[in-house]
Amino acid sequence: MLGPYGCDIIHGPYIYSNTNMELNQGDTVEFDWEAEGTGDWYDVFGYIIDVNDNYSEVILNSTGKSSPWDTASRVITRDGTYKF
Secondary structure: OOOOOOOOOOOOOOOOOOOOOOOOOOOEEEEEEEEEEOOOEEEEEEEEEEEOOOOEEEEEEEEOOOEEEEEEEEEEEEEEEOOO
């Protein structure tokens, strides 16, 4: 079902890491990504979530027609045990 303007952003499917990462405040998490729109726009969302209390930090939130290879990066603001 489309919204009133004929477009919506729908996230999914999702994937997550099999193992936990012990991260400390000041650590940097980064990953390379690319997106190609093939008749539609892409919407990419990536974050880490602390397995102990569900605290999360967004690393990437991007929408567009296409994006060449790029590196998403974030300096972590809180110690925790995270999954990507």
